[in-house]
Amino acid sequence: MNIKKILPQLLTLLVVILIFGFFSYNAQVNMENRGITFGYGFLSQESSFDVQFSLIEFDGSHSYFRAYLVGLLNTILVSVIGIIFATIIGVVVGIARLSNNYLIKRTAAVYVEFFRNIPLLLQIFFWYFAALRALPLPQDTEPMFGVFFLTIKGFFVPAFVWNNLDVFIYSLIAAIISILFIRIYARKKQENEGIQTPVLSISIGLLIILPLLSFLFGGVDASVEIPVIKQLSQSGFTYEGGIKLPPELISLALALSLYTATFIAECVRAGVQGVSKGQKEAAASIGLTPNQVLKLVVMPQALRIIIPPTTNQYLNLTKNSSLAAAIAYPDLVLVFAGTALMQTGRAIEIVSITMLTYLTLSISISIFMNWYNKKIAIKEK
Amino acid sequence: MFKYLKQLTSLVAMVAVLFTFTTETMAAKKSKTLKNTQKKGFVRCGVSQGLPGFSNADAAGNWTGVDVDVCRAVAAAVLGDANKVKFTPLSAKERFTALTSNEIDILSRNTTWTLSRDADIGLTFVGVNFYDGQGFMVRKNSGYSSVNDFKNGISACTNLGTTTELNMRDFFNSKGISYEPVTFEKADEVVAAYDAGRCDTYTTDKSGLAAQRIKLSSPDDHIVLPETISKEPLGPVVRQGDSVWEDIVRWSLNVMIEAEEYGVTSSNADSMKTSDNPAVKRLVGAEGELGAALGLDNDWSLRIIKQVGNYGESYKRNIADTGILPDRGPNELWTKGGILYVPPAR
Numbered sequence: 001m002n003i004k005k006i007l008p009q010l011l012t013l014l015v016v017i018l019i020f021g022f023f024s025y026n027a028q029v030n031m032e033n034r035g036i037t038f039g040y041g042f043l044s045q046e047s048s049f050d051v052q053f054s055l056i057e058f059d060g061s062h063s064y065f066r067a068y069l070v071g072l073l074n075t076i077l078v079s080v081i082g083i084i085f086a087t088i089i090g091v092v093v094g095i096a097r098l099s100n101n102y103l104i105k106r107t108a109a110v111y112v113e114f115f116r117n118i119p120l121l122l123q124i125f126f127w128y129f130a131a132l133r134a135l136p137l138p139q140d141t142e143p144m145f146g147v148f149f150l151t152i153k154g155f156f157v158p159a160f161v162w163n164n165l166d167v168f169i170y171s172l173i174a175a176i177i178s179i180l181f182i183r184i185y186a187r188k189k190q191e192n193e194g195i196q197t198p199v200l201s202i203s204i205g206l207l208i209i210l211p212l213l214s215f216l217f218g219g220v221d222a223s224v225e226i227p228v229i230k231q232l233s234q235s236g237f238t239y240e241g242g243i244k245l246p247p248e249l250i251s252l253a254l255a256l257s258l259y260t261a262t263f264i265a266e267c268v269r270a271g272v273q274g275v276s277k278g279q280k281e282a283a284a285s286i287g288l289t290p291n292q293v294l295k296l297v298v299m300p301q302a303l304r305i306i307i308p309p310t311t312n313q314y315l316n317l318t319k320n321s322s323l324a325a326a327i328a329y330p331d332l333v334l335v336f337a338g339t340a341l342m343q344t345g346r347a348i349e350i351v352s353i354t355m356l357t358y359l360t361l362s363i364s365i366s367i368f369m370n371w372y373n374k375k376i377a378i379k380e381k
Numbered sequence: 382m383f384k385y386l387k388q389l390t391s392l393v394a395m396v397a398v399l400f401t402f403t404t405e406t407m408a409a410k411k412s413k414t415l416k417n418t419q420k421k422g423f424v425r426c427g428v429s430q431g432l433p434g435f436s437n438a439d440a441a442g443n444w445t446g447v448d449v450d451v452c453r454a455v456a457a458a459v460l461g462d463a464n465k466v467k468f469t470p471l472s473a474k475e476r477f478t479a480l481t482s483n484e485i486d487i488l489s490r491n492t493t494w495t496l497s498r499d500a501d502i503g504l505t506f507v508g509v510n511f512y513d514g515q516g517f518m519v520r521k522n523s524g525y526s527s528v529n530d531f532k533n534g535i536s537a538c539t540n541l542g543t544t545t546e547l548n549m550r551d552f553f554n555s556k557g558i559s560y561e562p563v564t565f566e567k568a569d570e571v572v573a574a575y576d577a578g579r580c581d582t583y584t585t586d587k588s589g590l591a592a593q594r595i596k597l598s599s600p601d602d603h604i605v606l607p608e609t610i611s612k613e614p615l616g617p618v619v620r621q622g623d624s625v626w627e628d629i630v631r632w633s634l635n636v637m638i639e640a641e642e643y644g645v646t647s648s649n650a651d652s653m654k655t656s657d658n659p660a661v662k663r664l665v666g667a668e669g670e671l672g673a674a675l676g677l678d679n680d681w682s683l684r685i686i687k688q689v690g691n692y693g694e695s696y697k698r699n700i701a702d703t704g705i706l707p708d709r710g711p712n713e714l715w716t717k718g719g720i721l722y723v724p725p726a727r
Contacts, residue, residue, distance in 0.1 A: 034622050036503040234523055342477075
């Protein structure tokens with residue numbers, strides 16, 4: 001057709017293939033020379049190492065693949081916690097920076113400038129070792145509300161012990177499905193008859209009543225297990241029972257959210273300031289209260305500016321969570337690209353899997369945020 | 382007829398063997414790593430990020446330690462100057478990749494010799510320069526006097542990607558004790574976390590415990606429990622596939638140990654040239670052609686002994702006099718009740 005247009009593209013493609021071919025050939029030759037074999041078979045082998053904190057059951061008798069899942073889930077956990085807190089802090093600080101109150105405004109500005117200008121790794125070290133030094137030993141801690149224990153060995157919180165947990169979950173699912181139906185029904189009713197249905201109060205009611213029924217008639221039963229102090233040696237103590245959040249998780253989540261929140265705060269500030277002043281004045285002139293102005297006029301427009309750069313920050317936070325290895329939080333990099341790599345020596349295989357995993361995580365977040373961005377974009381009719 | 386055929390085949394076989402032999406020795410002089418090292422003018426050596434007694438840099442950047450001395454011995458043998466070494470500090474996680482990807486030519490970093498490491502990941506262990514075993518450090522006021530006092534729920538700090546991690550699991554499993562492993566990439570962070578009270582015990586090789594103890598805020602408040610839960614033969618490692626280089630590193634280490642056995646030291650090495658003992662004369666290059674077999678000159682071993690010293694001198698200088706482990710324990714010569722025993726250099 002048009003050779004002049006196609007030829008450069010073909011050439012580029014050829015060069016890329018050649019480069020990849022060269023490196024993979026080289027790797028093959030080098031590995032053969034050193035007697036290293038290549039393969040993913042090791043994933044089903046027994047891992048024979050333990051992990052301190054895991055969302056699924058794991059010990060050394062499980063496979064390397066399960067160790068990979070443990071690391072992946074821990075990475076997702078700290079990323080989700082980080083994203084939630086970074087968003088909350090970021091929005092609050094971002095709006096505080098626009099406040100008319102001088103003190104609030106300056107405090108927010110100082111916070112942003114301070115935390116975004118210090119390398120993240122240093123902050124992680126600071127929160128971890130400062131926290132370790134500052135937290136009390138298990139035997140010296142003051143319980144919060146009698147049941148929460150914050151100690152150097154972790155944050156011990158009460159756990160629920162369930163009977164017939166499945167019935168309880170079914171009741172929750174049933175409640176959510178009926179709420180969805182009611183919302184659709186309510187929207188139709190409003191469109192057809194112009195009558196509003198109190199969807200919110202009905203939803204809350206359903207969410208309370210159905211699980212309550214499961215307790216009364218479904219045989220569901222929950223008791224609370226409170227952590228109890230246990231003596232390990234003459235000077236060493238720990239807590240038993242309940243749920244233990246390791247200090248590594250807490251300090252990592254803290255460092256990640258405080259750091260990323262500064263960038264999100266700037267996104268929020270930019271978004272709000274990006275809405276033209278005329279919009280606010282027009283909204284005020286038709287009698288909306290300041291809160292309504294913010295909620296109905298400013299925010300919907302600001303969000304369109306805020307979402308894309310904030311997506312970047314979410315991606316950054318997820319990728320930065322790999323710094324966990326420095327402070328012993330068993331994330332994907334520490335468990336899989338660290339211990340598993342060292343014990344098997346399968347560098348190429350494990351690093352490739354780890355890279356693909358981070359790529360998949362990041363792309364999933366991107367896809368979700370793009371979907372949300374489209375959803376809130378102005379729909380021109 | 383058949384008789385002659387048999388003789389003919391054996392003759393052909395002999396020629397073939399001779400031929401491979403000569404090509405082998407020709408390859409010896411063509412060792413890629415040796416050639417590159419001589420071209421560069423320094424030995425590329427991977428060491429730890431700071432383990433007193435084994436490989437540790439002072440404020441001026443001078444590396445000392447028994448692991449460091451192995452690399453210095455190779456430099457003395459190959460380049461004639463024990464100071465022509467470029468040290469690369471590596472974490473436990475990075476060390477093998479650095480070696481297999483040609484970043485370094487010798488890994489001398491308190492590395493445990495195991496079957497899977499030797500056979501599976503492109504490495505070759507050339508010997509043992511320190512016989513060690515894994516132990517536990519605890520606070521004195523804990524009242525622990527033995528690993529049998531450990532209770533369910535104990536938390537143990539250690540290094541990531543080490544045999545320690547695996548031994549620890551084997552040990553606690555066999556005792557039926559549930560434990561919390563807290564693993565860091567760098568030794569300094571392990572020490573800091575243990576010091577702060579994050580862990581009830583710190584576990585690693587006993588030599589490592591002794592060396593890291595000085596970094597604690599009050600070393601006297603901590604003790605190392607008497608039990609040893611594993612065998613940790615530590616030694617230098619090279620890449621698989623260059624058997625000549627492998628031999629050079631192996632025999633540089635062996636010469637140091639054998640020199641101690643025969644009482645050859647850095648100060649008396651020259652005078653030993655006139656010794657009556659042929660084994661001693663071979664060690665200092667006054668008899669035999671040992672250097673040629675390795676593709677080196679005949680003074681290679683003399684230079685090692687003169688510039689680095691024998692194993693005993695190295696141990697005394699780095700480990701005993703620094704107060705890390707004054708008692709040599711198993712790292713004493715076999716003639717003196719230890720297990721240091723190397724094949725003869727002849």
